[in-house]
Amino acid sequence: MTTTTRIERHHYDVVVIGAGGAGLRAAIEARLAGKKTAIISKSLFGKAHTVMAEGGAAAAMGNVNSRDNWQVHFRDTMRGGKFLNNFRMAELHAKESPQRIWELETYGALFDRTKDGKISQRNFGGHEYPRLAHVGDRTGLELIRTLQQKIVSLQQEDQREHGSYDARIRVFSETTITELLLDGDRIAGAFGYYRESGEFVLFEAPAVVLATGGVGRSYKVTSNSWEYTGDGHALALRAGATLINMEFLQFHPTGMVWPPSVKGILVTESVRGDGGVLRNSEGKRFMFDYVPDVFRKQYAETEEEADRWYTDPDNNRRPPELLPRDEVARAINSEVKAGRGSPAGGVFLDIASRRSGDEIRRRLPSMYHQFKELADVDITAEPMEVGPTCHYVMGGVEVDPDSGAAFGHVRGLFAAGEVSGGMHGSNRLGGNSLSDLLVFGKRAGGHAASYADGLPARPKVAVAAVEAAVETALAPLQRDTGESPYTLQQDLQAVMGDLVGIIRREGELEDALSRLAELRERVAKVSAAGGRRYNPGWHLALDLRNMLVVSECTAKAALERQESRGGHTREDYPAMEPKWRQVNLVCALDGDTVRLIRKPLPKMRPELIGLFDRAELAKYLTDEELADFDALVPDAGEADNR
Amino acid sequence: MSAKRQFRIWRGDETGGDLQDYMVEVNEGEVVLDIIHRLQATDAPDLACRWNCKAGKCGSCSMEINGKPRLGCMTRMSTFGDEETVTVTPLRTFPVIRDLVTDVSFNYEKARETPAFAPPEDVAPGDYRMQQVDVERSQEFRKCIECFLCQTVCHVIRDHDENKQAFSGPRYFIRAAELDMHPLDTRTDRKEYAQAEQGLGFCNITKCCTEVCPEHIKITDNGIIPMKERVVDRRYDPLVWLGSKIFRRGETPQTSVTTARQGSATPPSTSRGGVHSHAGGSHDPQAEAQAQSGVNWHREVPHPTAPAVDDRGRLPLTELTFDRAAAPSPFGDDVTFPLPPEHLNFAHPEQDKH
Numbered sequence: 001m002t003t004t005t006r007i008e009r010h011h012y013d014v015v016v017i018g019a020g021g022a023g024l025r026a027a028i029e030a031r032l033a034g035k036k037t038a039i040i041s042k043s044l045f046g047k048a049h050t051v052m053a054e055g056g057a058a059a060a061m062g063n064v065n066s067r068d069n070w071q072v073h074f075r076d077t078m079r080g081g082k083f084l085n086n087f088r089m090a091e092l093h094a095k096e097s098p099q100r101i102w103e104l105e106t107y108g109a110l111f112d113r114t115k116d117g118k119i120s121q122r123n124f125g126g127h128e129y130p131r132l133a134h135v136g137d138r139t140g141l142e143l144i145r146t147l148q149q150k151i152v153s154l155q156q157e158d159q160r161e162h163g164s165y166d167a168r169i170r171v172f173s174e175t176t177i178t179e180l181l182l183d184g185d186r187i188a189g190a191f192g193y194y195r196e197s198g199e200f201v202l203f204e205a206p207a208v209v210l211a212t213g214g215v216g217r218s219y220k221v222t223s224n225s226w227e228y229t230g231d232g233h234a235l236a237l238r239a240g241a242t243l244i245n246m247e248f249l250q251f252h253p254t255g256m257v258w259p260p261s262v263k264g265i266l267v268t269e270s271v272r273g274d275g276g277v278l279r280n281s282e283g284k285r286f287m288f289d290y291v292p293d294v295f296r297k298q299y300a301e302t303e304e305e306a307d308r309w310y311t312d313p314d315n316n317r318r319p320p321e322l323l324p325r326d327e328v329a330r331a332i333n334s335e336v337k338a339g340r341g342s343p344a345g346g347v348f349l350d351i352a353s354r355r356s357g358d359e360i361r362r363r364l365p366s367m368y369h370q371f372k373e374l375a376d377v378d379i380t381a382e383p384m385e386v387g388p389t390c391h392y393v394m395g396g397v398e399v400d401p402d403s404g405a406a407f408g409h410v411r412g413l414f415a416a417g418e419v420s421g422g423m424h425g426s427n428r429l430g431g432n433s434l435s436d437l438l439v440f441g442k443r444a445g446g447h448a449a450s451y452a453d454g455l456p457a458r459p460k461v462a463v464a465a466v467e468a469a470v471e472t473a474l475a476p477l478q479r480d481t482g483e484s485p486y487t488l489q490q491d492l493q494a495v496m497g498d499l500v501g502i503i504r505r506e507g508e509l510e511d512a513l514s515r516l517a518e519l520r521e522r523v524a525k526v527s528a529a530g531g532r533r534y535n536p537g538w539h540l541a542l543d544l545r546n547m548l549v550v551s552e553c554t555a556k557a558a559l560e561r562q563e564s565r566g567g568h569t570r571e572d573y574p575a576m577e578p579k580w581r582q583v584n585l586v587c588a589l590d591g592d593t594v595r596l597i598r599k600p601l602p603k604m605r606p607e608l609i610g611l612f613d614r615a616e617l618a619k620y621l622t623d624e625e626l627a628d629f630d631a632l633v634p635d636a637g638e639a640d641n642r
Numbered sequence: 643m644s645a646k647r648q649f650r651i652w653r654g655d656e657t658g659g660d661l662q663d664y665m666v667e668v669n670e671g672e673v674v675l676d677i678i679h680r681l682q683a684t685d686a687p688d689l690a691c692r693w694n695c696k697a698g699k700c701g702s703c704s705m706e707i708n709g710k711p712r713l714g715c716m717t718r719m720s721t722f723g724d725e726e727t728v729t730v731t732p733l734r735t736f737p738v739i740r741d742l743v744t745d746v747s748f749n750y751e752k753a754r755e756t757p758a759f760a761p762p763e764d765v766a767p768g769d770y771r772m773q774q775v776d777v778e779r780s781q782e783f784r785k786c787i788e789c790f791l792c793q794t795v796c797h798v799i800r801d802h803d804e805n806k807q808a809f810s811g812p813r814y815f816i817r818a819a820e821l822d823m824h825p826l827d828t829r830t831d832r833k834e835y836a837q838a839e840q841g842l843g844f845c846n847i848t849k850c851c852t853e854v855c856p857e858h859i860k861i862t863d864n865g866i867i868p869m870k871e872r873v874v875d876r877r878y879d880p881l882v883w884l885g886s887k888i889f890r891r892g893e894t895p896q897t898s899v900t901t902a903r904q905g906s907a908t909p910p911s912t913s914r915g916g917v918h919s920h921a922g923g924s925h926d927p928q929a930e931a932q933a934q935s936g937v938n939w940h941r942e943v944p945h946p947t948a949p950a951v952d953d954r955g956r957l958p959l960t961e962l963t964f965d966r967a968a969a970p971s972p973f974g975d976d977v978t979f980p981l982p983p984e985h986l987n988f989a990h991p992e993q994d995k996h
């Protein structure tokens with residue numbers, strides 16, 4: 001059967017899977033390094049998930065508050081991730097993101113400006129100083145469009161030089177990769193299909209960069225689109241790479257909960273940065289009751305102080321509405337559980353009574369627009385109903401911090417962006433993702449290019465592997481006895497949403513694992529009606545197996561980690577446990593089953609750990625670690641020179 | 643609150659297809675895209691439709707709903723009457739792939755042809771300084787989510803495949819405008835490019851593109867018209883040309899000028915006006931090319947006629963103050979297109995040398 005299947009073949013030096021911020025930045029870098037580069041994307045060029053980011057991109061440029069620098073950014077990132085971050089990634093990110101943002105300006109980006117003509121920066125939850133470069137509330141769109149246009153400009157150069165736009169960098173849009181192909185332990189290529197025609201395509205390439213984004217589609221209430229089925233995570237696992245931190249998922253505290261059909265769409269955090277407050281059904285501004293001890297020093301205790309902060313941030317502490325988002329999500333969850341929620345099961349986010357209509361329309365134009373058009377809600381006149389929504393996965397491919405090369409037993413595989421893990425630890429700060437995409441996208445693209453350069457011979461794709469991939473891809477179309485992919489997806493979403501959601505319990509997690517095992521058998525027999533041309537049912541059927549294996553990783557890791565930290569909250573282990581901070585949970589694939597490995601966290605270099613207050617570290621570190629710290633940094637008490 | 647509603651959806655591919663009827667459940671607060679998803683999960687699992695964000699941010703879910711190009715995720719069901727049948731068809735201007743999915747590669751080709759941002763060479767990254775007021779004009783156009791609704795609605799290509807080669811469409815006019823207004827872009831020929839390569843001249847400012855834009859970008863008022871205005875100023879207005887020449891050389895130009903042809907009276911066009919009229923747009927790309935290259939540079943330049951400018955020295959082109967549905971042709975309402983090359987009121991900058 002397989003011999004009759006037509007397969008288009010392409011040869012590239014670097015294949016980038018994913019056309020979001022990370023993928024495009026990686027591709028630009030690979031092309032600038034002189035490599036023949038392909039960009040592959042499930043949707044059209046310029047439509048990846050990155051367009052949805054609203055708030056901004058965090059970079060310590062110090063344009064608004066000159067006291068900001070990379071050290072402060074580094075500290076905020078580590079704090080936000082509850083010290084579970086890979087410190088080296090957090091360090092590189094804090095150091096390099098200003099350059100990456102400035103570079104975008106040379107590609108044509110137009111950020112909002114300060115009075116003296118520099119890039120304006122706004123406040124955001126978890127960041128000590130105004131730090132997010134932004135364009136109104138459509139920063140992600142600006143980012144992706146800028147990178148898209150930079151790629152076009154490179155193609156125009158190639159057209160002038162080589163007579164073809166596609167000579168050295170080509171975009172394959174609406175193309176899905178279903179399998180990575182190996183030659184021994186080296187990447188040899190990627191196999192997939194054109195969504196449009198259903199025809200198969202094989203990319204032979206020695207280096208592959210994964211930039212496929214996240215996994216949110218496995219949840220019922222999510223801000224993520226159909227693209228987010230964890231393909232990159234699953235591809236990496238199957239190729240022999242490992243995933244870390246999969247138990248940490250970010251639930252955005254303020255997704256829309258009403259009207260029902262737009263459930264999950266996010267209300268940007270800048271609504272809170274610009275003065276919005278959270279109230280329960282009794283009208284109480286409840287966030288003051290939920291400031292955890294570690295943050296008490298930085299947050300206001302009275303409404304008066306909090307309100308003064310908006311105009312005088314240097315002499316007042318910030319309002320508790322600007323706590324890191326997991327704290328806010330948890331607070332909302334508790335209010336709803338205590339019966340003080342809104343009619344639709346959320347809480348009220350009120351900016352209408354606090355800012356003038358004009359000001360709201362000016363500062364939050366697309367938020368205003370979106371609510372008006374989508375739900376006929378006028379945010380200048382009435383409060384919004386919001387609640388926690390699955391938003392971002394901190395976990396991902398375990399990579400070498402400097403190069404983005406995947407760990408495990410595979411070579412030639414790189415990962416950047418949401419699909420990679422480690423950078424954000426147990427929780428990501430708002431705005432850190434967009435800059436993460438640029439910093440590590442560039443690194444992964446550059447290192448993939450030099451890896452390809454250093455190879456003595458190109459790895460070869462095995463015919464048998466391609467035949468197997470074809471067979472797997474066609475299987476759902478050839479069965480007509482199995483269940484509909486839509487039903488299976490709904491069931492999977494129910495398991496994950498109900499049992500591996502924002503608040504987790506041991507019994508429920510065990511239950512989830514046995515249900516996932518049942519689902520695995522049903523998914524193996526899924527059947528899709530219709531033909532191969534642009535058939536969304538078939539596409540979903542193929543995505544399901546990725547969603548499933550990634551969900552298993554999350555459930556297993558969540559069961560194993562007996563503490564609450566960042567994006568992982570265990571009702572039965574509500575406290576943060578310093579011993580668990582020393583452990584990363586790593587997932588690998590043994591044949592078909594997910595295996596969990598405990599791995600010690602890399603140790604922070606002395607000059608980095610010296611950036612923190614001893615008192616602050618005491619909340620996170622074990623006694624032995626603190627003793628080490630005292631030995632390393634004798635004058636630790638004064639090291640905090642804010 | 644849910645009720646069954648009648649939907650008619652176009653199903654088929656490039657070989658043909660037809661409208662199929664579905665009865666679907668509709669709940670309060672839902673949008674058209676929700677209904678499509680419900681159909682996929684029930685009656686029509688292989689119904690093809692693009693979408694990503696479901697929040698009006700990515701521009702994937704463009705379709706024609708009751709004949710009007712719209713975003714499926716931003717069209718609330720409550721905007722239709724209770725008994726109204728909702729008809730959903732693919733974008734008409736682009737070839738169908740399957741069901742509601744069309745081949746929009748035309749747009750990506752045009753994007754690829756539009757010259758990219760040209761950064762200033764002597765400004766280092768990090769040293770870019772721009773004022774908010776100056777970036778705002780370009781920022782308006784950068785709001786574009788590339789839904790291509792404006793492209794699909796534009797009559798120049800909607801039913802005229804033959805124009806596609808010479809016409810980039812409103813999305814790419816505003817891209818040119820955006821770069822033209824970019825405070826630090828170093829290319830100075832954006833408007834000339836729009837006129838010569840993008841087919842800006844085809845556009846007769848019917849404003850349909852502005853009307854459908856989900857981002858409410860004032861495509862015509864803020865993008866196309868200023869581009870035309872300045873193209874007129876710089877390139878086609880002999881007075882401006884003369885002035886710049888005098889300025890540059892500091893001497894009277896050597897061009898001899900006849901007085902005989904003053905006010906060349908072409909009969910007023912009969913076909914201008916209506917929303918979808920083609921007045922002012924040349925339909926034959928070849929004619930346009932000919933007009934550009936086939937000019938006899940040795941002929942005598944007609945006497946310059948001042949354009950009908952207002953007291954600010956601008957052409958009266960604002961749509962708000964104008965008494966007709968569409969703005970006037972920047973070439974004068976009495977001029978029919980394509981112009982015969984021999985009547986071109988245009989002087990080549992280097993004609994003296996020939």
Ligand SMILES: Cc1cc2nc3c(=O)[nH]c(=O)nc-3n(C[C@H](O)[C@H](O)[C@H](O)COP(=O)(O)OP(=O)(O)OC[C@H]3O[C@@H](n4cnc5c(N)ncnc54)[C@H](O)[C@@H]3O)c2cc1C
Binds near residue numbers: 017019435
């Ligand atoms: C609503 C929303 C708001 C957000 N706001 C912010 C914010 O304000 N600030 C911030 O920093 N972050 C924000 N984020 C997070 C941030 O946008 C994402 O984490 C980030 O854009 C991910 O980028 P990426 O490059 O990793 O992947 P994406 O941009 O998601 O791109 C993934 C790409 O991979 C492709 N792909 C996936 N699987 C395959 C496959 N099998 N074959 C081929 N291609 C494939 C997809 O088609 C797509 O092109 C937000 C996220 C959401 C959902």
Ligand code: SF4
Binds near residue numbers: 795845847851866
């Ligand atoms: S104004 Fe009319 S003719 Fe001009 S681009 Fe817009 S839709 Fe097309």
Ligand code: SF4
Binds near residue numbers: 701792856
């Ligand atoms: S200009 Fe408006 S209508 Fe045209 S593609 Fe952009 S967003 Fe869509």
Ligand code: FES
Binds near residue numbers: 692
């Ligand atoms: S789905 Fe993104 S605009 Fe409709």
